[in-house]
Amino acid sequence: xxxxxxxxxxxxxxxxxxxxxxxxxxxxxxxxxxxxxxxxxxxxxxxxxxxxxxxxxxxxxxxxxxxxxxxxxxxxxxxxxxxxxxxxxxxxxxxxxxxxxxxxxxxxxxxxxxxxxxxxxxxxxxxxxxxxxxxxxxxxxxxxxxxxxxxxxxxxxxxxxxxxxxxxxxxxxxxxxxxxxxxxxxxxxxxxxxxxxxxxxxxxxxxxxxxxxxxxxxxxxxxxxxxxxxxxxxxxxxxxxxxxxxxxxxxxxxxxxxxxxxxxxxxxxxxxxxxxxx
Numbered sequence: 001x002x003x004x005x006x007x008x009x010x011x012x013x014x015x016x017x018x019x020x021x022x023x024x025x026x027x028x029x030x031x032x033x034x035x036x037x038x039x040x041x042x043x044x045x046x047x048x049x050x051x052x053x054x055x056x057x058x059x060x061x062x063x064x065x066x067x068x069x070x071x072x073x074x075x076x077x078x079x080x081x082x083x084x085x086x087x088x089x090x091x092x093x094x095x096x097x098x099x100x101x102x103x104x105x106x107x108x109x110x111x112x113x114x115x116x117x118x119x120x121x122x123x124x125x126x127x128x129x130x131x132x133x134x135x136x137x138x139x140x141x142x143x144x145x146x147x148x149x150x151x152x153x154x155x156x157x158x159x160x161x162x163x164x165x166x167x168x169x170x171x172x173x174x175x176x177x178x179x180x181x182x183x184x185x186x187x188x189x190x191x192x193x194x195x196x197x198x199x200x201x202x203x204x205x206x207x208x209x210x211x212x213x214x215x216x217x218x219x220x221x222x223x224x225x226x227x228x229x230x231x232x233x234x235x236x237x238x239x240x241x242x243x244x245x246x247x248x249x250x251x252x253x254x255x256x257x258x259x260x261x262x263x264x265x266x267x268x269x270x271x272x273x274x275x276x277x278x
Contacts (some may be wrong), residue, residue, distance in 0.1 A: 005091075005123055005148030006191035009059070009215055012091050013243070016058040017268040018275050020093060020217065022247025023049050023062040023081065029248075033255040039073035042066075045255070046081045052257035053250075053264055054088025059122075061093040061245055079118050092121040093217070097152065099127030101134045109138035113147045123148030125197060125217075129163065132181040139185055139194060148193040148215070153178040154207065156199025156220045165205070176207050186213040191241070200226035200234055200244065209238035216242045221267070222249025228270040244271050 002008070025045040027037050035041035046067075050060060062081055067074040085092040098108040111117055112124045123142075126135055128151050135151065142149045154164050154175040164175045172180075179196055186192020195215035198207070201224055209216065216235065220226040221244045228244070235242050246267055253263035 002146040004146050004190070005142070005193035006186070006214065008122070008146075009091060009148065009243070010191050012058040016056060016090070018243060018271045019057065019264065019268045020059040020061050020243050020245040021049070021053060021057045021250050021264060022095070022219070022245055023060055024247040024251065025066050029251055032252070035255075039070040039077060042070055042074060043077045043080070046077060047084055048255060048257075049251070049260070050081060050084040050088055050090075052254075052260045054084065054090055056261065056264055056268075057090055059091045059093050059243065060085045061095050061247070063095045063247070065095075075119070082119065082121055091123070093123045093125070093148075093150070094119070094121035095125050097125045097127050098138075099130050099134065101130055105134055106137040106141075109141045113138065113141045113145055113149075115145050121147070123150060123193075123195075125150045125152065127152050128178055128181070132178065143185065143193060146193075148195060150195045150197050150215070150217045151178055151182050153182075153196040154198045154202055154205060156201040156224065156226075160199075160202075173205065173207060175205065179207060179209060179212055182214060183211045188213065191215065195241075195243075198234065200224075200230050202234060203230075204233055209235065209241065212238070212241065214241065217245055218242050219245040219247075221246040221271075224248070228274040231271075231274050239275050242275060244275075 023046050025042050030041045067078040082092050166174050182194045182196050185194040192214040197217045200218040200220040250263045253259040
């Protein structure tokens, strides 16, 4: 059986640096790369990212939404992209943000977290806003198969605070409750496999991550406005658990593989200077 996701993530970051690279082949990006808006263009872009960067990136984060519009052909590209990531020795974090109840959530979990599933990834993103308990099946399956789960806690979109910054009866922010619920699945010691998603652009919120002992996926680096320096402001003493994520800032350097590698090397260096990893 494979090692727990948190253990494998710790090893990957130590070897390749603290950076997650998003694979977001949206139509405008395909245009910029001179590729057609077809499944073939999608494949050249997505798999080209892994071919160029597979030996220097710790984690790739394909965004499922940009594969799904092409139907079965797009999903087949996503399957091959996930296989490429595994073949390169990197970790895959599939951004699907699934959230449902009962048997429906169990079915999503089986699709992305069960061994042998065509779309199985090393980790996925999930949405807790049907109640954190609705994720129990996915969390348990992930831990059973050595995979990881990132739970949306405080996202960088402007609509997020309407619910995520609201207060529950005891005065805690909802985002804080999500962090504390995730922490229950991470025993003390090695990095746990249940993490949270917290946007690097949100500024200081007062959320306490000290008990999490899990990875904090921090999207928003680069084109969305956040810099490496913002990580200390947002996460404070928890920066050692942060996995910064960038997609547009890296992909804008393509399609030239050397330019993609140079963009990753620059961003990784910036992250290492702040996070003290590498």
